[in-house]
Amino acid sequence: MHAIMVRLKIFLAVFLVLIVVGTAGFMHIEKKSVMASKWI
Numbered sequence: 001m002h003a004i005m006v007r008l009k010i011f012l013a014v015f016l017v018l019i020v021v022g023t024a025g026f027m028h029i030e031k032k033s034v035m036a037s038k039w040i
Helices: 002-039
Strands: none
Touching: none
16 A cells, blocks of 8 residues: 555656646747747
8 A cells, every 4th residue: 555655646746747847848838939929
């Protein structure tokens, strides 16, 4: 049971990191596209 809890915690931690990185990357791409559209 303990091993399952540890795996769940690790899975949640990785999931949260992926969400944060994905959101940050998406925002960065959005900013770049906005900048590009301003230059056009």
